[in-house]
Amino acid sequence: MKKFAWLSAILLASVPTIALAAGAVEGGAKQATNWAAIGMFVGFVGLTLVITYWAAKRTASAADFYSAGGGITGFQNGLAIAGDYMSAASFLGISGLVYTSGYDGLIYSVGWLVGWPIVTFLIAEQLRNLGKFTFADVTSFRLGQTEIRILAACGSLVTVAFYLIAQMVGAGKLIQLLFGLDYWIAVVLVGGLMMIYVTFGGMKATTWVQIIKAVLLLSGATFMAGAVLYKFGFSPEALFTKATEVHPKKLAIMEPGTLISNPLSAVSLGLALMFGTAGLPHILMRFFTVKDAQAARKSVFYATGFIGYFYILTFIIGFGAITLVSTDAMFLDGSILEKTKSGIAAIKGGSNMAAIHLANAVGGNLFLGFISAVAFATILAVVSGLALAGASSISHDLYGMVIKGGNANEQDEIRVSKIATLVLGVLAIFLGIVFENQNVAFMVGLAFAIAASCNFPVLVMSIFWKGLTTRGAVVGGFLGLVSAVVGVVLSPAVWEVTLGFAKGSAPIKLDNPALFSMAIAFAGIWLVSILDRSKRAAVDRDGFDAQYVRSQTGIGAASATAH
Amino acid sequence: MLPRAIKRLLHQATLSDQSYRFMFDRPPDDEFVVIDCETTGLNVRTDDVVAIAAIKIRGNRILTSTRFEAIIHPDRELGAEAIRIHRLRRSDVEAAPIVWKVLPSFLHFIGPRPLIGYYVDFDIAMLDKYILPLVGIELPNERIEVSRLYYDRKYGDAPPNTSVDLSFAAMLRDLRIPPLGQHDAFNDALMTAMMFVQLRDLTERGIRIARQTTSPVFNPTGA
Amino acid sequence: MPKAFDISNPPFDRLTPNEAETLRAALDIAYFSPGEAITRRDAPAEALYVVIKGIVEERSEVDLLALLGPKDTFDSRALVHDHNGHQFFARDETLCYVIPRKVALDLIKANPRFAAFFYREISQKLDELANDEEARRYGSLMHAKVGELFLHPPVFLAASDTIETAGHLMREINSNALFVRDGERIGIVTGMNLSKAVVLRRQSIQTPVGTLANYDIVSLRRDDFVSSALLLMTKHNKRRLVVRDDEEFVGILEEIDLLGFLAGSAQVTAGRIDRASSRQDLATAAREIETQTRVLRRQGVKVEVIAEIVSDLNRRLLSRLFDMVAPAKLRAGSCLIVMGSEGRGEQTVRTDQDNGLILAGPVQGEILEAFRHEFFAALESFGFPPCPGEIMVRNPAWSRPLSEYLADLRRWIVLPNQAGHMNVAIIYDAQAIAGDQQLLDDAKTALIDMTRGEQTFMAHFARAVDAFETPIGLFNNLITSEGTGDALDLKKGGIFPIVHGVRSLALEQGLRETSTDKRISRLCELGVLQTDFGRDLKQAFRFLLMLRLDGQLAASAGASGTLVRPAHLSSMERHLLRDALQVVKKFREIVGHHFKLGMF
Incomplete structure (x- = not known):
């Protein structure tokens, strides 16, 4: 009942959108309103929500009182993880990067994919064995609660914020393109819808939301890639040949160096992508819905499979876009085309929209509506997961454990968590507008860099290194966090493109700071820990053995120190 | 088959005995008559009525204190089967008046009120067989079928393939009306009346009758 | 004439055939x-009604005094007295x-025996009571039937039997009065007669x-008031009455039992259990517990108090039975436990056996086996049906040494599944x-230690609160399901989420209390729940239990009673039900947030 209400609220909210879109058309439109695509879009977003509602309800109609307790199977959870992971960034961003830079765009796909085995071997099982929810819960197993929670909350929030920006940009561009609205209006609308979704229904049955999303996205992308290959008689060779012909960089798109020219940048980016996954707060929480460590490992196995398959698809889609989109005037902005003479640069809505245009090119307006709806629903779902993680780290870690010293009552935490959701939403809208012209995959790369520089070192050291102390973790973690953020802000992409300083004035030449910030974090942790002679340090080290046994076997006490 | 409304007009014209004109009056508000006939069999053409019972209902009152009840001497011999079902013996009907003597008072009793019954069409068809020659009309009264009301309450919203049970016993059970001993015209009419008042109330309040529910939930902790 | 009108139903059995015919005709x-x-x-009164x-x-006013069912007659007081402070309402679809x-009054005038029934009911004694402050409480009890009271079994002696025989027999059957058959005459001999x-x-x-x-001897029927x-x-100055059904003797009603019934006879039943010397005695006491609920509810006792009293009586009963059945060795080295709602003390109407045995160490096979079956059979004969999930002493899984329980607890927590969560x-x-x-x-200390800090286990455990939707809509409307005839399930929609949510929070905090009510209080003290909300939650819980109890009492042949049809409730009750379900909804949100159930 309630679900239908918020569902209709969302649909109602879409009405003014359409009206605005129509208004934009009358007022000397930027482009004609594509009613077929919009109808399909609204219909599919509605349908997705209905399916989600149905799925959530289905889990609630179990005949037995305790059947809910069995947990989710490894396969289901694998799909859910894939759903969580295959965000708008992966889909829109990677295909966009491939579209502009060819083969180099793959570094993102590969980096992210390689992150998965790392997650499997380093932390999935251990996390599940420890029986904890979040990064903060795990690291405070033997370390000092208060300090660690502050660090964890900061790390998680910054990561979530960057990740949110990417989603906002993706969704904003999408709505802008589809409805013909101003970008900022699109972002505000999307942000508003997200807040409604998260506060009224997004926190329920997240697993099912993600599963549905993953299935939709995989099937949509499969169809699109299939359609592209079909045009080339299922010969990838023909596809690549044609792509090298029409792309202004010609054969260079099949060689490394078009996107990332120096090896330092490549290594730095690769590190961020590989290790960032293990530090993403909303992915870590996924290990906890399954019944045991074995299921956790299995779910990563399945997730890796799905994600790998998905990245192959995005690659094909990117090349498909080069051949089909950049050559079709319908998808290009005439004025830019005049100036640059390049179909690649002239794409309407920027490179992030390559996949969306391709949908139109291979499947017409209806398929365009479908893919847009899937992308949009995906973004909603990812955002709900992110908002849940962010709000929980504010309400539980910062408010409940630090400010109230663990004595907050549940109602207050819920209130704080709702307020936090709203604040995060507003922040996301603001940053989404600021970062308008960034490629979303690149933005996600920055989020990963932060996760890899703050959360990951502390997490991995706390699980595997006996010498880690609270002070070491806090100092190292903050060093990593600060250096990563500073590195991002001072990088050419942000300093020059977003903040508008003169080209070449960026103090740091690396686009992705992970290489240095990770090194700083690990070094800081190590140095401070071994120099730490405090009483707390002794307690921290003594707790390691208990934690180690527990993390490897799942047996033993649930905490090493009495907090 | 002519639509009933047209038939009614036709009968108004063909009414041979004008003293029965009252059958076409406006019925008193909120009054009904429940009827039930016991017959020698189920074939309208060949079988006969052996007992008629009618009970008035006014509002939520079943006026059993004023009622119509008659045993009728049938044209034909009572079959052994009919005797067994109705527990009327030959000697009972032997002494009874023939149907033509009974019908005038029956018609005066029911007047223009709507007639209620369980498979009421059958009862009315049986009675019409005698009434048509007598007064030149078929019963013009509105008919209310209790099994129809029951069906609406219980199966009105049922998914397809629901098995439907409209037996008298099933209705009694669902409405929790104590069985009074069936195949006695008066008792049958009385039970039908009880069903009617209850079903009408359920309809007004929009309450449905529960269908067979799924197997009960097992919960050993008994919260 | 409604031939179906039953004239054998008192007081109409006192009418002559002609009068009965007059009555039927009218x-x-x-x-x-x-x-x-x-x-x-x-x-x-315009009429006399028979259900x-x-x-x-x-x-x-607002108090429920009595529930009348088929064949009950009302309201004779209004009929002869012209007015009555009481009002009668249909609770169900009623005929x-x-x-x-006029007909009734004519019959009363014509037939003195028939009249006696009506005047007896409004006799002076009751009039005195009616003015009394206490009266309202007793008023309803007066409408209870003699058959609901505790009756001593009818045991006969021959007139030639000796005082010695009588004395032994009395002790054996734990009764103070026996029937004596002397030819055609039937008399009563009491313990006092013998000692005098x-x-x-x-x-x-x-x-x-x-x-x-x-x-x-003075006798009355089982269905007399x-x-x-x-x-x-009072009239015959008797300490005991003989209860009979027509010619058959049903038992002896002692004054003490009657007074005990009127005084809220829980103590009497408790005493009976404590004094019981045989399983037979316990069986009668068990039956009494059954009627206790109805009586207490009729007295207007609050549902939580009823639950407390009934649980206390059930526990005494089990404890006494344990003493009788278990050999001394077993008694010393074991602990009999009750679980589920019985353990929480929230059971009002008997459901099934939920009990187990924890042994200090291994016990010889035959002894244990004999005890298991004897204990189970005794309870079954008392009217406790077997637990469908076999959670009872008969099942070896629930009567074994502590060490085995501990091993299982660990298994349930480390490798949880549906059954594991339920068992925990x-x-x-x-x-x-x-x-x-x-x-x-x-065992509980071990359980609490094992679950301390186990966030994941606790979350999986707590997830059951979301197993069913709370039947309240966005617009505060009650959601009923068509399949159940426009009813909503109190247990799934309200009682279970509260019980389980509170249980999960309590387990996490390591509380030792078992009742939901006390757990909520402790959670408030610990600051897990806001005090105000805790109070709301308790009230909602009690209200839902009360509705369920009324449903169970109304449902004749022991239906589960957890289905409630809002259309059958008074508008006040519907209002309260909505409020209660809103509280449940909020509570589920709190539990969901606390255990991060949104992730699932």
């Missing part, structure tokens, strides 16, 4: 929809015979009892009844 039948007022307060089907409530006032003969008159203990018995019994005792819930709610309480304490 009968109408009236239908009342749920909640409809059948009589108006302080208005002269055909449905349930009729007798109320004064009644309507005897017009022997002690005061120095008669031999071989004296035949026939000479001591009192043959002037309790008020009649009281009146008969069951054990956590358990209460020790008899034997070595330390054993259960140890």
Whole structure:
């Protein structure tokens, strides 16, 4: 009942959108309103929500009182993880990067994919064995609660914020393109819808939301890639040949160096992508819905499979876009085309929209509506997961454990968590507008860099290194966090493109700071820990053995120190 | 088959005995008559009525204190089967008046009120067989079928393939009306009346009758 | 004539055939929809009603005084007195015979025996009570039937039997009175008769009892009102009455039992359990517990108090039975526990056996096996049906050494599944009844230690609160399901989420309390729940339990009673139900947030 209400609220909210879109058309439109695509879009977003509602309800109609307790199977959870992971960034961003830079765009796909085995071997099982929810819960197993929670909350929030920006940009561009609205209006609308979704229904049955999303996205992308290959008689060779012909960089798109020219940048980016996954707060929480460590490992196995398959698809889609989109005037902005003479640069809505245009090119307006709806629903779902993680780290870690010293009552935490959701939403809208012209995959790369520089070192050291102390973790973690953020802000992409300083004035030449910030974090942790002679340090080290046994076997006490 | 409304007009014209004109009056508000006939069999053409019972209902009152009840001497011999079902013996009907003597008072009793019954069409068809020659009309009264009301309450919203049970016993059970001993015209009419008042109330309040529910939930902790 | 009108139903059995015919000829039948007022307060009765089907409530102001069912007659007081402070409402779809006032009064005038019934009911005794402050409480009890009271079994002696035989027999059956058959005459001999003969008159203990018995007995029927019994005792100055069904003797009603019933007889039942010397005694006490609920509810006792009293009685019963059945060795080295709602002390209407045994160490196979079956069979004979999930002493999985329980607890927590979660819930709610309480304490301590800090386990455990939707809509509307005939399930939608949510929070905090009420209080003290909200939650919980209890009492043949049809509730009750379900919804949100159930 309630679900239908918020569902209709969302649909109602879409009405003014359409009206605005129509208004934009009358007022000397930027482009004609594509009613077929919009109808399909609204219909599919509605349908997705209905399916989600149905799925959530289905889990609630179990005949037995305790059947809910069995947990989710490894396969289901694998799909859910894939759903969580295959965000708008992966889909829109990677295909966009491939579209502009060819083969180099793959570094993102590969980096992210390689992150998965790392997650499997380093932390999935251990996390599940420890029986904890979040990064903060795990690291405070033997370390000092208060300090660690502050660090964890900061790390998680910054990561979530960057990740949110990417989603906002993706969704904003999408709505802008589809409805013909101003970008900022699109972002505000999307942000508003997200807040409604998260506060009224997004926190329920997240697993099912993600599963549905993953299935939709995989099937949509499969169809699109299939359609592209079909045009080339299922010969990838023909596809690549044609792509090298029409792309202004010609054969260079099949060689490394078009996107990332120096090896330092490549290594730095690769590190961020590989290790960032293990530090993403909303992915870590996924290990906890399954019944045991074995299921956790299995779910990563399945997730890796799905994600790998998905990245192959995005690659094909990117090349498909080069051949089909950049050559079709319908998808290009005439004025830019005049100036640059390049179909690649002239794409309407920027490179992030390559996949969306391709949908139109291979499947017409209806398929365009479908893919847009899937992308949009995906973004909603990812955002709900992110908002849940962010709000929980504010309400539980910062408010409940630090400010109230663990004595907050549940109602207050819920209130704080709702307020936090709203604040995060507003922040996301603001940053989404600021970062308008960034490629979303690149933005996600920055989020990963932060996760890899703050959360990951502390997490991995706390699980595997006996010498880690609270002070070491806090100092190292903050060093990593600060250096990563500073590195991002001072990088050419942000300093020059977003903040508008003169080209070449960026103090740091690396686009992705992970290489240095990770090194700083690990070094800081190590140095401070071994120099730490405090009483707390002794307690921290003594707790390691208990934690180690527990993390490897799942047996033993649930905490090493009495907090 | 002519639509009933047209038939009614036709009968108004063909009414041979004008003293029965009252059958076409406006019925008193909120009054009904429940009827039930016991017959020698189920074939309208060949079988006969052996007992008629009618009970008035006014509002939520079943006026059993004023009622119509008659045993009728049938044209034909009572079959052994009919005797067994109705527990009327030959000697009972032997002494009874023939149907033509009974019908005038029956018609005066029911007047223009709507007639209620369980498979009421059958009862009315049986009675019409005698009434048509007598007064030149078929019963013009509105008919209310209790099994129809029951069906609406219980199966009105049922998914397809629901098995439907409209037996008298099933209705009694669902409405929790104590069985009074069936195949006695008066008792049958009385039970039908009880069903009617209850079903009408359920309809007004929009309450449905529960269908067979799924197997009960097992919960050993008994919260 | 409604031939179906049953003239064998008192008081109409006192009518002559002609009068019965007159009565039948005058009968109408009236239908009342749920909640409809059948009589108006302080208005002269227009008719005498006899219930055909449905349930009729007798109320004064707002209090429910009595529930009348088929064949009950009302309102005779208004009929003869012209007015009555009480009002009658249909609770269900109700059909009644309507005897017009004039016809009834004519019959009363014509037939003195018939009249006696009506005047007896409004006798002076009751009038005195009616003015009393306490009266309202007793008023409803007066409408209880004699058959609901505890009756001593009818045991017969021959007149030639000796005082000695009588004395032994009395002790054996734990009764103070026996029937004596002397040819055609039937009399009663009491313990007092025997002792007077022997002690005061120095008669031999071989004296035949026939000479001591009192043959002037007063009898009444099983379906007479309790008020009649009281009146008969007062009128004839008797300490006991004989209860019979036509010619058959059903039992002996002692004054003490009658008074005990009127005084809220929980103590009497408790005493009976404590004094019980045989399983037979316990069986009768068990039956009494059954009726206790109805009586207490009728007295207007609050549902949580009813639950407390009934749980206490059930526990005493089990404990006494344990003492009887278990060999001394077993008793010393084991602990009998009750689990589930019985353990939480929230059971009002008997459901099934939820019990187990924790042993200190291994026990010889045959002894244990014999005990398991004997204990189970005894309880079954008392009317406790077997637990469908086999959670009872009979099942070896629930009667074994502590060490095995501990091993299983660990398994349930480390490798949780559906059954594991359920078993943890069951054990956590358990209460020790008899034997070595330390054993259960140890098990619970281990359980609490094992789950401390286990966020993941606790979240999976707590997830069951979301197993069912709370049947309340966005617009505060009650959501009923068509398949159940526009009813909503109180247990799934309200009671279970509260019980389980509170249980999960309590387990996480390591609380030792078992009742939901006390757990909520402790959670408030610990600051897990806001005090105000805790109060709301308790109230909602009690209200839902009360609705369920009423449903269970109304549902005749022991239906689960957890289905409630909002259309059948008063508007006040519907309002409260909505409020209660809103609280449940909020509570689920809190539990969901606390255990991060949104992730699933």
